[in-house]
Amino acid sequence: MSKNFTLDGKVISFKDGQTIMDAALTAGVYIPHLCHNPKFIPHGSCKLCIVNVNGRNMTSCTMPAGNGMVIENNTSALNDDRKALVQMLFVEGNHTCPSCEASGNCKLQATAYYLEMLSPHYTHFYPPRTVDASHPDIFLDLNRCILCELCVRASRDVDGKNIFKISGRGIGSHLVVNAESGKLGDTNFAVTDKAARVCPTGAILIKRRGYKTPIGHRIYDHKKINEIQAESDHE
Amino acid sequence: MSEDRKIKLATCSLAGCFGCHMSLLDIDEKLFPLLKKVEFDRTPFTDIKKCGSCDIGIVEGGVSNVENVHVLKEFRKHCKVLVAMGACAITGGVPSLRNNIDLWDCFQEIYLYEGGLEGSQIPNDPELPLPLDKVYPVYEVVKIDYFLPGCPPSADTIWKFLTDLIAGREPKLSYEMLHYD
Amino acid sequence: MDSCEFSQIEQQLSPVFEQHGYEAQKLLQILLDVQEIYSFIPDEAITYIANLLSVSRVSVKAVVDFYSFLSFKSVGEYRVLFSDNITDQMLGKNELMQYFCKKMWLEPGKVSEDNLLSVDSTSCTGMCDQGPAALVNGWPLTNLDQQRLDLIAKLIRDRNPVSTWPAMLFEVKDNIYRSEILLGKPSVAGAAIKATLERGVAATLSEIEASKLRGRGGAGYSTANKWSSCRTSPGTAHYIVCNADEGEPGTFKDRVLLNSYADLVLEGMTIAAKIIGATQGFLYLRGEYRYLRRKLEEVLAQRRTAGLLGRSILGELGFDFDIEIHLGAGAYICGEESALIESLEGKSGRPRNRPPFPVTHGYLDQPTVVDNVETFACVSKIAEYDSAWFTALGTAQSSGSKILSISGDCARPGIYEYPFGVALYEIFDDCGAEDVHAVQVSGPSGTLVSCKEFRRRICFEDLPTAGALIIFNRERDILQVALNSAHFFAYESCGFCTPCRVGTQLQKKIIDKISDGYGTAYDLEELKYIGHIMRTMSHCGLGHTAANQVIDMLDKFPDAYKNKLKKLVFEPAFDLDRALEKARKITGRDDKLAHFP
């Protein structure tokens, strides 16, 4: 017998072991998400994907789907709260989109567009963060890191290199690089690594590629992130 | 709003590059019908130095120094509706890239290492507006009613926004009009 | 410290490894010892430890970076950390810390140039009934006043080792003022285990079920249900964990249980082990209670000698169980059960995704029961007597008793055991609290109760509590209570999820703004919405409750902030004049135009 739940009234079937997010994506329904990528173990930290299951908020990328669940996703209340989370991510880092190579291809930005964010609303933290250009082929600009740990997971689980890790606590949490010097250039990180292509923002950028795609032809210039399904890893 | 009275509009550029204003002028021929409904108060296009009582105020640029604060407060005081236009007004934008450089390093770089016109010294003339420690978005200093993002917002976007606002509609931007760069 | 000293790092650290072994789970325990040896974690030690434990250097660094009692830079030969709970502040902590810093020519948070001393604040150390309190090199100082600080200053200047300081500085009292079934009649060690073996495992579990025992750590989950699911979960091993993290500010009852009723607690763990089939148990002891470790080790040793731990407990073949003590290192989040398990495994304390729950996938991914200290004590008593004896006390949904840690404005702060269902006003009489204005029940993560609600009762049906009860009289500024809690959560958020990591910071900024006199009605709305986001979107209980005191203040104590607000609708998010300070310094200007009015 097939199992299913309803998502905003639509019946969606799932297989045992699938999360709500898995089942929704398979069925072609978009649930906003930033730290999730179907190719990696779910992480559950950004909280954009929170849906309301039988009256309770749950993290859809980690919550196993259950038979008969009644789930709300695309409601104005949830989208308002999601927008607040995106605004928090914007003020927490230093996001100067006009001077960012990822602009137009950035999932954080695209999600903000989708949620119709007009301003970051909260007081900016303007945290002092570092840019690491030591690697011949890759920039690491922590000003734009949203701590989604996709690079951590990709490097550990796919590339088998364990180059990244989150260190620190609370608002001081930050991405670190596994090298005595702490520099990306002193690791065996390669431009062909999966971890070089999973960053949802402009924190990990491949050098000499910037602004190659003219404005108007970038991933999210004409299509909303929900239409693109956000499964492509910027490749 | 009634046909007979023209909407009074003021604009200014704080810590910005005037790009948003250029984009405003880019509205080109569609500007003329708009001008039938609008009368400019203080703007870089007129020679009015103080903002009078206005319906709409549009601010470009972030808040970088004392003068920016005074102008912004003046706008807030005299404009019924205040609009933050462009990335700099909304997030600090490109000027805010200085926010993680110590102000002392900025001053040294500009006045001591390179050497100004009057030799190497830091100016302390009270006429010069003192810089703030950081560049702030305008909404952290005064209450803002509307945000019009973009770097700059395109002429079409500004036109759509203004025509909506002047017609008394809640401004609504299409997906392609909403961008942060 | 000279770098040449580190050439001997292998030699210096070999006893540490001898004690703890070479498993990655021991990382945190090893780091605590290294911190004690050098007063920081030297880079050379990081490399050495990483090699020996076969983990990456960044993994080691990430752990150091997470726990507040570990550091990359020296914290001085002496590190004095003042407990920063609201009760400590009410007893003059801020003034005393200032006094001490001035005396030692030191700024809080900085290390003296000769590397002798550093002074800072730390989250509640669990000495609220005998504060102001502090830790010196991890050892608790109680009842601080100027006189004691003068003495401490001298001891430090003369470089007396902390172990030689007068004992009276470190005296920690139990202060038990009221007892019921747990703290009253003492039990003979082993009696409850014996009763369990006689009754049988299944019957004992039924007895616990019939007792309707609910967890005492706060959430109130049915203990029998938890144990049953763990018992039936498949795994290569099952584990018992006693949660002695007691991080909730204002809570200190587990400290007293471990100090004077350790047998009762360890016996409960042993019974749990028998029921779920565990051979290994852990007592996760918060770093602040490190001073209890030696005493606990002695009790463990006695129990092994008496055949109450180890192989074939009480002669029953196959009943093997032992308990190991693991220390925390200054992180409130490690009281959350899945974060605690991460910490037990030697990692940073970030809560896991649930499901799966610890009962199926806990320590090393094996079925694990995590229970509060007091819960285990209750189990011992239930096993020794029976469920009827236990349910004779309490209310319909809250059987038995609850140990409260009472502090704040009352004549007799200390430990009070009550049957569940006791009303707040009854408690005030017992502890000598007069003119009560507000009560914080269950710490910053709990409820702020106003005088209109003093008929409310301590029980899961009404006011659940992990045990903290802080009393505020009419003189107290409730805004300070909310501010203290906002700072606490901003400091203790683990940083894993967006709403709590950022929300706690924003909440702190706005409360500070209101306290500084720049708040407006707009800011109150902001606080409410940020509170809503944290409550409904966060990953774990810390974020869910981080707005409780602020929201309760907004709802119930308008007088606490109303007269602090500006009449205007909006005020800048930051202090404009202060934002000019740097430029004034650089240019040397101080004219009228260089200021905001």
Ligand SMILES: Cc1cc2nc3c(=O)[nH]c(=O)nc-3n(C[C@H](O)[C@H](O)[C@H](O)COP(=O)(O)O)c2cc1C
């Ligand atoms: C942020 C946070 C801190 C916690 N701290 C403690 C603690 O210090 N001691 C404790 O027993 N439980 C604490 N808990 C509750 C534990 O997660 C868990 O529910 C409890 O240990 C279960 O034991 P019990 O069923 O015996 O109450 C905390 C929970 C959260 C969310």
Ligand code: SF4
């Ligand atoms: S990472 Fe994305 S949101 Fe951040 S500055 Fe770049 S484009 Fe903008």
Ligand code: SF4
């Ligand atoms: S660098 Fe990119 S992928 Fe890695 S944690 Fe930061 S935002 Fe995520």
Ligand code: SF4
């Ligand atoms: S709610 Fe707070 S403490 Fe809990 S996981 Fe999120 S950031 Fe960490």
Ligand code: FES
């Ligand atoms: S996508 Fe689920 S929490 Fe980030």
